[in-house]
Amino acid sequence: MTSTQDRSANGNGAGGAAPDRAAAERLRDHVAAQLTRARDRSRLLTEAVDDHDLVRQHSKLMSPLVWDLAHIGNQEELWLVRDVGGREPVRADIDELYDAFKHARSTRPELPLLGPDEARRYVTEVRDKVFDVLERTPLEGSRLVDGAFAFGMIVQHEQQHDETMLATHQLRVGDPVLDAPPPPPGGPVGPAEVLVPGGPFTMGTSTEAWALDNERPAHLASTDPFFIDTTPVTNGAYLEFVADGGYADQRWWSEEGWAHARKAGLVAPRFWERHGDRWHRTAFGVTAPLDPDQPVVHVCYHEADAYARWAGKRLPTEVEWEKAARFDPATGRSRRYPWGDEEPTGRHANLGQRHLSPAPVGAYPAGASPLGVHQLIGDVWEWTSSDFRGYTGFEVFPYAEYSQVFFGPDHKVLRGGSFGTDPAALRATFRNWDYPIRRQIFAGFRCARDASRDESA
Numbered sequence: 441m442t443s444t445q446d447r448s449a450n451g452n453g454a455g456g457a458a459p460d461r462a463a464a465e466r467l468r469d470h471v472a473a474q475l476t477r478a479r480d481r482s483r484l485l486t487e488a489v490d491d492h493d494l495v496r497q498h499s500k501l502m503s504p505l506v507w508d509l510a511h512i513g514n515q516e517e518l519w520l521v522r523d524v525g526g527r528e529p530v531r532a533d534i535d536e537l538y539d540a541f542k543h544a545r546s547t548r549p550e551l552p553l554l555g556p557d558e559a560r561r562y563v564t565e566v567r568d569k570v571f572d573v574l575e576r577t578p579l580e581g582s583r584l585v586d587g588a589f590a591f592g593m594i595v596q597h598e599q600q601h602d603e604t605m606l607a608t609h610q611l612r613v614g615d616p617v618l619d620a621p622p623p624p625p626g627g628p629v630g631p632a633e634v635l636v637p638g639g640p641f642t643m644g645t646s647t648e649a650w651a652l653d654n655e656r657p658a659h660l661a662s663t664d665p666f667f668i669d670t671t672p673v674t675n676g677a678y679l680e681f682v683a684d685g686g687y688a689d690q691r692w693w694s695e696e697g698w699a700h701a702r703k704a705g706l707v708a709p710r711f712w713e714r715h716g717d718r719w720h721r722t723a724f725g726v727t728a729p730l731d732p733d734q735p736v737v738h739v740c741y742h743e744a745d746a747y748a749r750w751a752g753k754r755l756p757t758e759v760e761w762e763k764a765a766r767f768d769p770a771t772g773r774s775r776r777y778p779w780g781d782e783e784p785t786g787r788h789a790n791l792g793q794r795h796l797s798p799a800p801v802g803a804y805p806a807g808a809s810p811l812g813v814h815q816l817i818g819d820v821w822e823w824t825s826s827d828f829r830g831y832t833g834f835e836v837f838p839y840a841e842y843s844q845v846f847f848g849p850d851h852k853v854l855r856g857g858s859f860g861t862d863p864a865a866l867r868a869t870f871r872n873w874d875y876p877i878r879r880q881i882f883a884g885f886r887c888a889r890d891a892s893r894d895e896s897a
Contacts, residue, residue, distance in 0.1 A: 626800030676732030
């Protein structure tokens, strides 16, 4: 996503009309390109399988892929065709079927859903109307359209469901249907941990045009000095915890975590399998020996917390994670991304389903933060110790069901995105959240620890 807030039409002075029109057209072109790119990915994920796989539920944790596809179209219709465009409904009769709050994922296959061909026709018809709305809508004048916010919200919504569909593909049993080149090789990363100085920094944002309500407003936050791991915890490091009996040792687990580990029978990260004396991991239908240098993925919050205790550390708070990712000690300002303000590219981070696994640590030196912390963006979502809550000054916009209804101790915050997260749906201020028992998501973690007075001097 480009910096749309710098291009929206705001000028009213003499000579401003032509530049404003040009800026508005650039913004329209940008929105159209982002909508098209998201749809191309949705099409890839749904056309990679046959219609039987599209309508089948591959896990009780996930919707059938065909539900996700039609839900994407329904949200686009509700917000852009009806609300922004003021047009007549395309399919008002299906609104309830695709309301995520009315039907749990486990029960969605029982609904009279649109079939594959009907879903494809529906999302195509909606998209055609959306492009017409985009051409005719002034991208200013109300909060919903300023900077093309509503269009950006829908782009992000589709990309988020694309990542959800990618997770469904990971849970699917059968021959591989997705393909991508391997990630780049790893490289040196320096010391194992980095000292982050104490003091205030600017957290959150009030300027990103497409930032969602839970990222707002920008505010001062402060930390004590702390150390954070230079990279996410790797398969090789996590394997030491497994080999040391970490899953059978109650000392390392919280009371809640231990109860869950026993009930769920956890013995290793999800999709790990032991073949003789070697561990393998299955990813998108392909089973291969564990790569010790890749970040561990498909661990729940409780597993991450237990590992951190075993290692003599802890999980970072959300405030600490964002400070490590954004704070530039040379200038005192918070960057948009760890490497600066420019948009992510293949040099900076493993994003956008460019690869189908996390990259080995050290694969993206150009993406390191000023303090020398690597791979904060992409590869794996990173669990933090923080509950999901609104910032001071939080304001619901445009609807409470996006963020506010999830606030509280039931959900833990994840940061940084994964290899399946698209750049349009990610910023260094972006906040994800999930139940602490979830393992189907592309989640890993890194550790932190307090700095002693001598270490921080």
